Amino acid sequence: MIADRGGCSFAKKVKHMEDAGVAVGIVVDSKAENIKDIVMSDDGTGAGIRIPSVLISKPDGEKLVKWMKESTAEEKAQVMALISFEMKAPDNRVEYDIWYSSSVDIALDFI
Numbered sequence: 001m002i003a004d005r006g007g008c009s010f011a012k013k014v015k016h017m018e019d020a021g022v023a024v025g026i027v028v029d030s031k032a033e034n035i036k037d038i039v040m041s042d043d044g045t046g047a048g049i050r051i052p053s054v055l056i057s058k059p060d061g062e063k064l065v066k067w068m069k070e071s072t073a074e075e076k077a078q079v080m081a082l083i084s085f086e087m088k089a090p091d092n093r094v095e096y097d098i099w100y101s102s103s104v105d106i107a108l109d110f111i
Helices: 010-019 058-070 073-077 105-110
Strands: 002-004 025-028 053-056
Touching: 002 058, 010 025, 010 053, 025 058, 053 058
Parallel strands: 002 025, 025 053
Antiparallel strands: none
8 A cells, every 4th residue: 555644653654554454555755855864663653563664755656656546457467566675784783773662561671
């Protein structure tokens, strides 16, 4: 499913998509900004999300939505999405962050 981000958080948007029964969520940013600078974090509504999801820029989203409106069913049936998650670790280190929602009791144990 492709959805505009709108005024809610990314996590809330993906949760609504999952609740609607979609298998993969593509969220189009609501602003024309550099999405590489956006940190996707849980605002407390993302607990239990199980579907893969990605945020794409507004210009890229507009191109994708335009193509979906103008393409034929046969063309859509031949589409495969490939999303690359690039790691920026020139010294081959793996860096990660652990995020807990404030509503999860285990977060207090972790701290």
